[in-house]
């Protein structure tokens with residue numbers, strides 16, 4: 001599994017995205033892990049709305065990954081604010097008990113699972129909270145690409 005994390009700066013504003021591709025046919029387990037990460041990411045994107053505690057947003061993705069048995073392998077926060085800097089508040093994390101998503105807030109959603117000796121998967125998109133709901137800014141497809 002090859003994880004590519006990149007972005008650009010336009011008029012001072014940053015983007016940030018991650019895609020994971022497979023070099024050669026991935027094992028059944030890594031295909032499953034890819035789907036778990038993708039489903040966790042989609043659930044979090046769908047759940048994000050204005051007024052939501054970032055703690056609760058992190059939990060949407062984390063609970064899905066835990067339920068699939070990979071909780072201890074998702075060992076970073078779900079995402080972060082992004083704008084004039086690549087990493088801005090709010091940190092979307094179980095440790096951030098106070099921050100909430102506001103209208104106009106732009107954040108990343110980037111769950112990952114990393115299995116020692118086998119490989120890792122992370123998928124990251126940028127979203128904006130607009131009209132109270134999440135709108136995805138990243139337009140790249142997310143189906144697993146096998147090179």
Ligand SMILES: [Mn+2]
Nearest residue numbers: 016108110124
């Ligand atoms: Mn990021």
